[in-house]
Amino acid sequence: MQSLNISTAALRGVQQALDNTANNLANADTVGYKRRTASFSELLSDSMNEQAAVDSRQRNSPPGLRIGSGSRLGLTKTDVSPGNMKQTDVPTDLMIEGDGYFLVSRPFRNANGELDDEYRLTRSGAFQFAQMAGLPGYALVTPTGEYLVDEVGLPISFENPGELTITPEGVVFLDGNEVAQMRLYKVDNPDQLQQVGDNQLLAPVLDDQKAPDFMQFADGRIKQGALETSNVNVQEEMSQLINVQRAYQLNSRAIGITDQMMGIANSLRSR
Known part of the structure; x- marks a missing residue:
């Protein structure tokens, strides 16, 4: 037995x-x-x-x-461990060089029926311009509809799509005008965070404050026009x-x- x-x-x-x-x-x-x-x-x-x-x-x-x-x-x-770089030359494609995660928000309705935001972390930088739901203007969104947010947790929005430029430090310019400052966020142990699908982690938010107010900033840099590939070794x-x-x-x-x-x-x- x-x-x-x-x-x-x-x-x-x-x-x-x-x-x-x-x-x-x-x-x-x-x-x-x-x-x-x-x-x-x-x-x-x-x-x-x-x-x-x-x-x-x-x-x-x-x-x-x-x-x-x-x-x-x-x-x-x-x-x-980081994946390889894939050069795409698409302005909305972003890659993280070094440590850090993008912070995105997913709108949802809470138990009271009010519109609220759920913050998520991801290394996938395949963003695109899309019209904001129920609001005027456009924003950078993931393929599944989450908004890329700035340093205060608000979606990075534009009146109309234009020539997008993002510096390695995360300063966002549209047609030469500065519109937002984005940040990369540090996660010491990603295994402690809940995986919510779509290659995203649920950000550790508190009830009385937003995620950007207490999460640590990462030292990584942003490379525009490139994507980070998977770090899976198929032979291994x-x-x-x-x-x-x-x-x-x-x-x-x-x-x-x-x-x-x-x-x-x-x-x-x-x-």
């Missing part, structure tokens, strides 16, 4: 690791995506320190034999996929052998 429990627990963890690898491969071409690595941890183990006198004379193993209960997927950690992920499949096959075979042994034990008992 112990071997059956160990192999079953291992199969659960291996399946989760397989899903993680598949997710990395699926996002190999996603702009600004950061790969996740799976790490395993040991389940509860026991130590056989007190053995019967007869048993201890017949055993070759020393006292204190450790009996494990298998392993499980401990966590999937985000690899924050394929190698990991083969290892995970082998581990799955091994544990499946162990379950089959355990089932056969239990069947033999049952047949011997019935005789």
